[in-house]
Amino acid sequence: MKLLARGRLVDATLSEKDYVIERDRLVEGAYPVYGERARGARIWDADGNEYLDYILAYGTIILGHADPAVTKAAQQEIEEGFSITLRKRTHIELAERLVRVIPGAERVFLLKTGSDATSAAVRLARAYTGRDRVVRWGYNGWHDWAAQRPGGIPNTVRTQVDTFRYNDLDNLREVFRRHAGQVACLLLMPFELDSPEPGFLQGAIDLAHEQGALVVFDEMRSGFRVALGGAQELYGVRADLATFSKAMANGWAVSALTGRADVMAMVGQTHISSTFYSNTVSMAAAVATIDQLADGTVLDRVRRLGVRLQSGLTELVGRHGVPARVHGVPQMPFLGFTHPDPGRSRAMQDSFFAETTRRGVLLHPTHHWFICAATTDTDLDHTLAACDAAFEVAAKVA
Secondary structure, three states: OHHHHHHHHHOHHHHOOOOOOHHHOOOOOOOOOOEEEEEEOEEEEOOOOEEEEOOHHHHOOOOOEOOHHHHHHHHHHHHHOOOOOOOOHHHHHHHHHHHHHOOOOOEEEEEOOHHHHHHHHHHHHHHHHOOOEEEEEOOOOOOOOOOOOOOOOOHHHHOOEEEOOOOOHHHHHHHHHHOOOOEEEEEEOOOOOOOOOOOHHHHHHHHHHHOOOEEEEEOOOOEOOOEOOHHHHHHOOOOOEEEEOHHHHOOOOOEEEEEOHHHHHHHHOOOOOOHHHHOOHHHHHHHHHHHHHOOOHHHHHHHHHHHHHHHHHHHHHHHHOOOEEEEOOOOOOEEEEOOOOHHHHHHHHHHHHHHHHHOOEEOOOOOOOOOOOOOOHHHHHHHHHHHHHHHHHHHHHO
């Protein structure tokens, strides 16, 4: 609490209670705010409490916190010098790996953050098509064209962006019809809580191409988690551009825009730059991460653990008779409460997640979870036992 009080005096993200958007809110007072260290599938807060971590820095961790091979690669890059004006071999090595494993990746632009990459994709699409309008779906970052809140964003920017209902091709078709000949790109997360219905992703791609628009997949969460080549590999589809970060470097800050060579050539027609894009420490971490994921063993393990967690949760929901639903792909599971009264549903949700946190299991109440390779079957046993007890608490609220 002392750290939190200090932080609220100087940290703008803590001093304003509405900084966190609704979809990312925790249960106030029930969750730790400051952590001291993390290793494997566990984190320790500033008071020394230990938790099994299923938030995993919002999906940036795929191997486990402080993975030794990734740490060693980063340390070696630091010792050699990582901001040396000239490009380093590491830059090429990472780009080559991305071209090799990501469907449709003919060229790569390495950046720092997810918002960097998705915004760069939009700019290249606009340059390539000569159009301004963007149709998007999902969480795509904080820059003007995608921000969740209107403050500080010119209306002229907001009026150039549309969205649509996921898994609804008729709705998407209507959006394109209203803006025929104006759309530069369709940018979407391949999925969030719900998986794409059969034919939806390919249908969306076809609709965009029929209208002369490019397709951009925002694979920040799905990339290097649901498959080595992301959702494009998993679902057998291909976008014109795709963006990656998060699990690509097991938590280190690097992102990538990949795609068709002719579209990527637009980097010569516009301006996208940063002093720190050439910093190679995170690139070395990404190379070490991808090399550990390359044979598929790690990602198969993550999927298996996710299947077991989802099955266990489904069984517990049925046993306790609590109005709840297990969502998501196995690698990114979630539990949502479905009571028809929103107030009761929120109360059940908060009581459930407060109890799991108290029992040392860190699950996010409003954002899907993640599983890493360091998670064990014994960890899942503990997690399901904590959820069993938490369902008892939630059932009393119902």
